[in-house]
Amino acid sequence: RPTVSAVRVAVKKGFSFDAIAGQVRVLVDAALDDIPRFCDGLSRGKYPVF
Known part of the structure; x- marks a missing residue:
């Protein structure tokens, strides 16, 4: 399970x-900001550039 080991490594590194x-x-905030732009791009028939 990559997530568990990633957390373990992060804790070991002192985060x-x-x-x-x-x-x-x-990351979630950035994704939420991109959703309206993405939907707008789809409605115009083109994919937004991320």
Whole structure:
């Protein structure tokens, strides 16, 4: 299970769970920002450039 080992490596490197949660939040925020642009691109018949 890659996720478990990734978390273990992160903990070994000294990252806190807060930092990991912050990273996830940033990724989720970025994804949510991209969704409207993506839907807009689909409605215009073209795919947005990520």
